[in-house]
Amino acid sequence: MSSSFQSGHALLIGAGADLAFTVDDARGIADILKDPERCAYPAEQVELLTGEGASRQAVLDALDRLAKRSDESSTAVVYFSGHGYRASTPIGDAYFLIPFGVDMGRLKDTAISGSEFAAKLQAIRAKKLMLLLDCCHAGGVGMAKGLELAKSPLPPEALQILEAGRGRVIIASCMDSELSYGGKPYSAFTLALIEALSGRGASKQDGFVRAADLALYAREKVPGRTKGRQHPIMHFEEADNFEIAYYAGGEAKHKGLPFTEEPEIEPEPGAWSGVFDQRGQTVHGPQTNIAGGVDGPVFSGQFSGPVAMGGEAIDMRGSMGAIYKPTGRVEQQFGDRIEIHGDGNVIGSGSAAVLKGGGLEGFMKDLESLRQALQQADLDEDKIQAIDSDLESVQAQARKERPNRAVIMSKLRSAAEILAAAEGSAGAIERLQSLASALLSMAGKLFG
DSSP: OOOOOTTEEEEEEEOOTTOTHHHHHHHHHHHHHHOTTTTOOOGGGEEEEEGGGGBHHHHHHHHHHHHHHOOTTOEEEEEEESEEEEEEETTEEEEEEEOBTOOGGGHHHHSEEHHHHHHHHHTOOOSEEEEEEEOOOSSOSOOOTTOEEEEOSSOGGGGGGGGGOTTEEEEESSOTTOOOOOEESSOHHHHHHHHHHTTTTOSSSSSEEEHHHHHHHHHHHHHHHTTTOOOOEEEOTTOOOOEEEESSTTOSSOOOOSOOSOOEEOSSTTTTTTOOOOTTOOOOSSSOEEEEOOOSOEEESOOSSOEEETTEEEOOTTOSEEEOSOSSOEEEEOOOOOOOOSSSSOSSOTTOOOOOSOHHHHHHHHHHHHHHHHHTSOOOHHHHHHHHHHHHHHHHHHTSSSOOHHHHHHHHHHHHHHHHTOOSOHHHHHHHHHHHHHHHHHHHHHTO
16 A cells, blocks of 8 residues: 655756756656655655746746745755856856756856855755756757856755755766766666666665665666766765655555666767657658758757757757758658657558547547457456556546646556556557557646
8 A cells, every 4th residue: 555755845847948858857757756656755745847937937936935845854855957057257167057048148147056056955944855966968058158168067056055964965967077868768867766766776675765775876877878978976975874755655565667668878968859750750740840861960849049069059049940951952841740659650550559639538538448448358357457447547537627647647657567568469469558658658748
């Protein structure tokens, strides 16, 4: 029987902009913290800021809210994924975290200085505080006039929080001279954090994830996945090895990972940022269709500031997209979008699931289709009942005025995991697996 980790409070920030995967990373940490089958933080005590919602003022206000709702008995987690810079000026160095919508010509007014950030952290009364920073990403947001900028993984001022007591821990994604590697479904650093929060690397099999478990697991796994080019750094030399969260909803037996995809890490930092591959697909929509001799990345979306590629800053404010250094004739088209899940556009094959309709109504119809197909499948009766129970819970949550995203995602993952291990008619099983995977993806967007 799952129980809630009542003392847990968290703020997760994914700055977005030119770093789209930071949004997925922040959302992934938020999801596992709220997951009642895993970390089991109360959902109302976990705040997620991403993209436009992660502006300077929004971040500062959210830190204030975290300070107000937590107390000395709380366990607090603050996670930031975005750019971090050390700026050299004639009067000394300054550190800045880069939120969404920053103006590099007005860093002091639109970025978050290291001293501001440290002061907000100092105001959090929780005696158990973990700061997780992923700030050294490839690319950049342009140049700052009159300033010499260098990427930096950690605001020096943040180290001041270590002086507040033995319950303070800082983990940064990499060393000063390194960059962070992105990946799917999560970056190398965040993937290790989510695995550790699922109980992998737990020093004691008693249901709790502890500070050292998280730090040491990340330190062990990240270098191996990045060819030895990314090494998380940690500051917890004087800290107690306090409990951060449950890893199985208060139980000791692991529940597995909260995702079914096979993780992939990009070959070089920034290799996958802002790039999409449309080979072999017919796609209509705000997503851009590109044809022609393109021998480089293609950026698509709405941009509020510059992006950097190949050492060049490109001002894309207000643009719908850009093609970087094509080598031949290029055609670009915008239109209405159709979501394709599964193998793509497939005719005469039962292995592809195409979800029709949009919004909640479409989701509910597709969910019911999966339940009906399940009843006709050649599967073990116990498995059918277990999966159908999960899907029934998803339907009940989705109908609520305020659906619990963590419960929906947890139940859909459970159903997908059972189907992944199921045996039966190959074509029927593949269709069920594809439908479950597509629903999981749709739910992540619909209830985000």
